[in-house]
Amino acid sequence: MKKILLLGAGKSSSYLMRYLQKEGEKNQWILRIGDKFLEHARKVVGNAPNVEIFDFDLADSQQTEEEVKAAELVISLLPAHLHIEVAKAAVRFKKNMVTASYISDNMAALDESAKSAGICILNEIGLDPGIDHLSAQKIIDKLKAEGAEITGFLSFCGGLVHPDFCRENPWKYKFTWNPRNVILAGQGTAKYLENAKIKYTPYQRLFKTKTTLPFSGFPYGFEGYPNRDSLKYRKAYGLENVQTMMRGTIRAEGFMRAWQILVDLGLTDDSFICENTKGQTYRDWTASFVPDSLAGTLEERIAALTGLRTEDSAMKTFLWTGLLSDDLISLENATPAQILQNLLEKKFFLEEKDKDLVLMQHQFFFTKNQKNYRIISSLVVTGEDQIYTAMAKTVGLPLAVAVKMILTGKLTQKGVILPLAKEIYEPILAELETFDIQFKDTEEEI
C-alpha cells in the first residue's frame, strides 16, 4: 500500500482529499492527512477505510521527518513559507513532493539535490498558479506549432462570489480566500509590458489601471488590475517576443474604483499601529485620514480628496462598508489594514448558503499569414456549497491529478519543476474537463 502524505487540510483541500481517497480505493493507496485542525478532513473523508487522519504540529520537525520518511509522496498545503522544511525532508528520504505554491528562491535552490535524489518537486499546480500555467502553455504551444507569432498575452484570475449571492453588495465581492492577502493585494509596484515597453505602476495608481475582461452570461462585467511582476513567466512560457504581457487579478466592475478610495485614504497601510482605536467609531477613525483643511461634510471631503463627486457610484460603494458609520471598532493596537480587514470580514462574509465563483481569462494576440487575431480563453467555475467550493475544486483537482500521474509513473520529470511540459498539462487538462473545469475559447480576426 503506497502512502500519500497530505500536510495541511484547510478549506482548499476538500476536492483533493475526495479525489485521492477515491483513486486510492482503486490503486491501493492510503491517504494520510495531517493538520492541527482535523474537523474539515473528518467531514470530507473521515469515514473512508483508506484514510488516516492525525494531529500534525508544524513546529515539530522530527514529526515532519518521520511522516515524510514513511510516505511514498508528500503534498504540502501548508502556508508557503513552511514548504521548504518539508522539501528538505523529501530530498533526504527521496520522496516526490507536490505543492500549489510559487517556487521560492529556497525551493529553487533544491533543484540539483532533487535531481540527484531522483525525485520530482512539482510546484504551482493549483489554480493560480496552476491552471493558468497549464491552459496558457497549451494554447501557446499550439499557436507556435501552427506558425503563429504571439504578440500579446494577458492572463487574469479571480476568486469571487456568484452573482446570485451578492445582490445587495455593490462590491460584488466576498472573501473566498485569505482576507489579509486581499486587503494587502498589489502593495509595491506592478510591472508589465505594454507596446513593447516595460511599464511600472505604483500601488497608489494600481486600481486606476483597468483592463476590461469580457465574460458572457453575467449580470455585470469584470475587470482586472496587474499583479506585482507580470513578466515573471515570460521566458518560461516562451514569450520573449511579445509586446504586451500582463498577469492580474479579476474583480467585478466597480470594485477597483471603490477600492482606490481606500488606497487614497491610506486605509490599507499595514506598516504602523493606530492608537486608542478600541471603542472609536469607524467614522472618527476614517476622519483621521482626511485633512481638516478640506471643506464640507466628511463625505464631501473624502470625495474631494479622491477626485470624485459625492454622487459617484464609487462613493456609494465605499459608504456601504460602514467606514463612515458610528459602529465601534473592536480592535486595539492594530494597523489600518487590520482594522479594515476586521470590518470587511463582516461585510464580505461568505454565508452558508452562498456559492463562490472562480474566473480565469487568457487573451492571446497573434499574427498568422499576415493577419492579426485574438483568442479569448475563459474559465468559469461555480462552487457547490461551502465545502465543495469552486476555489477548492480548482486548487485541489490539478494537484490531485498530478499526484496520480506521479504515483502511476506518468509524470517522470525530476527536479524542482513547474507544470509547463506537454506531458504534464495535456493529461491534467483532459481530466479536469471531466470535472467541468473547461475553458471556452473564441477566436476573432482583429
Added chain:
Amino acid sequence: MKKILLLGAGKSSSYLMRYLQKEGEKNQWILRIGDKFLEHARKVVGNAPNVEIFDFDLADSQQTEEEVKAAELVISLLPAHLHIEVAKAAVRFKKNMVTASYISDNMAALDESAKSAGICILNEIGLDPGIDHLSAQKIIDKLKAEGAEITGFLSFCGGLVHPDFCRENPWKYKFTWNPRNVILAGQGTAKYLENAKIKYTPYQRLFKTKTTLPFSGFPYGFEGYPNRDSLKYRKAYGLENVQTMMRGTIRAEGFMRAWQILVDLGLTDDSFICENTKGQTYRDWTASFVPDSLAGTLEERIAALTGLRTEDSAMKTFLWTGLLSDDLISLENATPAQILQNLLEKKFFLEEKDKDLVLMQHQFFFTKNQKNYRIISSLVVTGEDQIYTAMAKTVGLPLAVAVKMILTGKLTQKGVILPLAKEIYEPILAELETFDIQFKDTEEEI
C-alpha cells in the same frame, strides 16, 4: 591627560573637532579621532599637538573595546545602527558616551545598565534631534512657569542651500546631507495632531500637506511637511494637553509641489529593481511610469497624471531635473530611488563655492489670562564654506559643548538620556549663542 575618543570624522564633525581641540588645549584633553577616511580630520585638526588620528575599522570589535577602554569619554558619529556596539563597550568600561542620533530601542534598553555603571549616554544632541529639543524645551518650561497653557506646538527643521547659491535652481535645494535619506524622506504614514485629533497622512499625499513657515529676509518663502511620528516627544516635552502638534521638514516654497510629481510617478520607490536601465534615456525610463492610455506628449501625460497643467511652475521645476531629457542612465540593476538619487546628485550638487543654510522654526500656541498668543521662534545659520558648513556647526557644537560639560562635571545625569533638563539646555544654548546660533522670537496675540 583625559582622552576624548571620537569615532566617525565625516562632514558633520569639523566644528566639533575644532572646538574640542581648542578646549583640550585649556583643559589638558587629548582628542583621539578614528575613521576609515582620515583626510577630513587631518585637514581640520591634523596639526594640533593634542590630537591623535587613527585608522578605525567598524568591523573590528576588539579595536572598539580597546579604544573605549583607554578613553575618558566616547563620541559616536558613526552610522546610527553602529552606536549600540560602542554603547555596550561604554557600559562595560564605565565611560560616558555622547551621540547626535535618535535613541533606538536597543539603546533605550541599556538605561538600567548605564545607571548601574554610573555613566551617562547622552543622545539626540545634534541639530535635529538636538537643538530642536534644547530650544523647544526652554520655551515650554518658561511658558509653563508663567502659567500659560500651551495649546499647540509646531517644530520644523531643514538643511538647505543659501539663496545666493541656487539662483538658477527652481527647487532652491542642494544636498547638504545624506542624499539617500532625502530621496526616501517621508515614506510610510505621517502621524500628527490637529484640532485635538490624530491625523494620518499616507506618503502619496504627504507633499500636499503644506505648512507655511514665515522667515524674514529671504527672497522666497519656506514651507514644511510632517515627519513620520510627530507625537514621539509629546510626553517627554510635557505637551500632553496640546491640541495641535506637528514636527517636520523645511523646504523652499515650490519644492513640495514638484516633489509630489516624483511621488505620483513612483520614482522614489526603493522596493524593486528596474531592469536594463544602463544606457536608457531618462526620458524613456520616466515614460515607463506613465500609462500609454493617456493622450498627448509625455509632458502632457505627466501633467494629466498628476492633475497639473503643463504650464504649472511645478511641472517646470520637475522638468529642470532632466528626467525627460535624452541623457543616459549610468546605473544598472538599480531601484527607481537609486536612479533618481544618481541624477539628483548631479543637479543638487553643493559646489565648492556654495554655502549651506540651516533653518529651524518652532511655533507655540498658548493661552494666558484668557488671551491667545503665538510665539514664533526661528533659527537661521549660514555656512562659512564647504568644511565649516551650517550643518556641521549646528550638529557638532551642541555635542561639543555637552562633552565639555560632562568632562568638567557640569552634566551629572546618569543613564540613557535626552537633553531635556534645564541643567543641560540652558548652558548649551547660552554657549551656542556665542557662536551665533541664536533663535529670534516674536510673540503676538492671536
